[in-house]
Amino acid sequence: MSSVNNYATFKETYKTGKIIAGNHAKNFNRSLLFYALAYTMQGLTYLSIYGVMASLFRTPVDAGRAWIWLGAMAVFVLINGFARWFAHDFDYGDAVADITHNMRAKLGKKLRTMPLEVLGNYKTGELNAGLSSNVDESVMMLGMVSGMFIEIVLTPMVVVIGMLFIDWRMAVLLVVIMPLVIPLYRRKRKSSIHEKTQNAQANSALESDIIEYIQGLAVLRTTNQTGKNAGRLYNGIIHVRDLQRASILDSIVSMVMADMLILFALVVIAISGSFWVGNGTMSIPAIAALLIIVSRLMEPLSLFLAISSALDIMNAGFARVKAVMETPPLKTVSPPKKAQRFDIVFNNVEFTYHGQKEKALKKCTITIPGQAMTAVVGPSGSGKTTITRLMMRYADPQAGSIMIGGTDIRQISQKEVESYFAVVFQDVYLFDETIIENIRMAKSGATDGQVIQAATAACCHEFIKRLPDGYHTRVGDIGGSLSGGERQRISIARAILKDAPIIILDEPTAALDTESELAVQKAIDTLVRDKTVIVIAHRLSTIAGADQILVIDNGQLIETGTHTSLLEKHGKYYALWQAQLNGKKWNIG
Structure with missing residues (x-):
């Protein structure tokens, strides 16, 4: 499913999420529906800003119309709050804890029935990571990342559709600018999948080396190998450090590029809007509202780019859990029998x-x-x-x-x-x-x-x-x-x-x-x-x-x-x- 140049699509991630959710798949889907409702309301809230500003900038000021828009905004905000509350029930309720427990219980059962030859091929650190961090990585990202994805897709979509009724030129500008984030997203995901695969392997190997080092410490002391000369452990620590440095640098580059995109979008809209206001084809409330809306839209987009690697963490973690879970047991040939003597x-x-x-x-x-x-x-x-x-x-x-x-x-x-x-x-x-x-x-x-x-x-x-x-x-x-x-x-x-x-x-x-x-x-x-x-x-x-x-x-x-x-x-x-x-x-x- 994933390699250096191939990452899981959102559709594949959604399917993985339903598999992880297991018996709670209905709750997972329910959570996504509430997120969809919440972020639809968020888009309508942003559009209401234009209505309020247009009413206040009229000559004379249309206070009654402004209060109507403020009332609508309040309703949208209220629905958004309730929808988010019910959506987050999946994250903070019993579902995540229950899914985590069930997954660990299934892994434990699989380890008891897995052929010992297969079990022996795993390093201790790999199995330890599978039962602990890989399970957490698989489950904890489900609701949070799903909600953020819906926010960056649905809210801009609502805003663009609404903007068509305000000023179609601004809607077209948004449609042109928003896709510019896709190359950034793809770059981040490709580098992230490579980084997460390497980090997972390096940390798993390091965990095994640490366990081995601690268990063999008495022998290492007698051979004066407890410091840097404990070669494999020392090299493993250096390797993890180098990977972390590379990861931090890549994250900084992605964040800078995302900030530049936001600045570019605001500049383009400001220049275009000023030109249209100057020739009398656009109102000041429209350009002011649009600048506010775009700045609000870009914030979750930037944040999502920064944590999009969470999707790869979830997929990679579950892939390792799944590999253990899908290990076939030794088959018992029918009809099953019992030995009556013991030669x-x-x-x-x-x-x-x-x-x-x-x-x-x-x-x-x-x-x-x-x-x-x-x-x-x-x-x-x-x-x-x-x-x-x-x-x-x-x-x-x-x-x-x-x-x-x-x-x-x-x-x-x-x-x-x-x-x-x-x-x-x-x-x-x-x-x-x-x-x-x-x-x-x-x-x-x-x-x-x-x-x-x-x-x-x-x-x-x-x-x-x-x-x-x-x-x-x-x-x-x-x-x-x-x-x-x-x-x-x-x-x-x-x-x-x-x-x-x-x-x-x-x-x-x-x-x-x-x-x-x-x-x-x-x-x-x-x-x-x-x-x-x-x-x-x-x-x-x-x-x-x-x-x-x-x-x-x-x-x-x-x-x-x-x-x-x-x-x-x-x-x-x-x-x-x-x-x-x-x-x-x-x-x-």
Whole structure:
């Protein structure tokens, strides 16, 4: 709809406005009708100035006629005031707040159902802007900009039509002069759409960089990169500053050109009117009234030119909101089914991440038995994480099928698939909430007793009791007030409470000290009892007792077996095992 050289027309903007208004589209149209009435009355009010002045400049003065025109003017002003009041009800009533709330609620729902692959392509700053500023930009401009547009179109139209009955030459002058604003308007819109697109992208990138900078501040301090040397953030700030400077300069140029147009219009009318008054073909009241009217008409015109970019802000903001809203969810193939058992099978699965050329999985066929432990090993980037993501329906493969209990996951609803899995990651994310609420997220209806029972099973209860407010202690941003082992055990408590039939463990003890590892391992033993367990293994010593080990390399399954049988093959697993044994012998010389 919009690019550097193409901006939304008023008709397109009106259609966008109705879409944004949603259930309040009737109120939006009602507001526009009241604006139309208000600015028709405003045009008639301006024309009444001529009637008053013509009556007062008569010889003798026609006071009665002047009072009639003043009375008419008062009626027009009164109707204008009431019409504006009802028109602004859309802006300042419940409609805008309700539209904003509904749009954010829809966005929130879409984020919960959006395929995780698509969600992962967005930067944090982009999504944050979508839920906050983009929604406000879409909604807040609706009534205000619509009213201003109606004012600059309808009021001059009424004045020109009325001027035909006063002096047709002045009407023609207005018709000739008024269109001169169109090139200014087009210039402003073209530069504005380019400016707003660049500013939106720059601010979104800067917001993401700021979040990343704050989260990584501890690392940056250790590398002395907290100042100008924090390259990407610093460059982002400079880029936004340069764009703002260019924007201010462009706005100043537009305002100066608009002021020059107003001055030009007044000069032309004054010179032409003086000539016609001099040769006796125009009255002084007519030229005086026209100068007053034109000066009043040009003021909103100048203001509209200054803020016409608001149309682009609204359209650009809604375009980003719309892009999120229109992201199609993963389809559930009919008839929908549920898995009755929890073995997992990949049949010739091929998958390529969005925007990548290299396949992450290539004709991958694996079988993961139910109620057994399967370890997935391989070098970094081999496809281990992709396998676990696809079984949770992070995205659908481009070829092949994935079955849970003999049922294609495309026949299982996303919500149902999510209920089958509990995941314990190496890097635990806790919300800045109380411990009891962080655990209860796994099962929203769980009682306090059930949460405590899960925490006890996960070896959390003892350290939680020692905290200042026990289970009601807030954990801080990303759980920062707790140690790595404590966060890990809380995440296991969350998984125990969910009681899902399939457990995915992403090497949850890899970054822990020996004491924490023992506590976490004990909690894991409780978690995995009678479950289908998939372990993404980095330290091979931790999965020596697995029922099955899958060796993945370059997106393909190359070996399958137990720890002992794979060592006997002297293949890829054997090489990985030997590499880790040799790594343990490394020391500082």
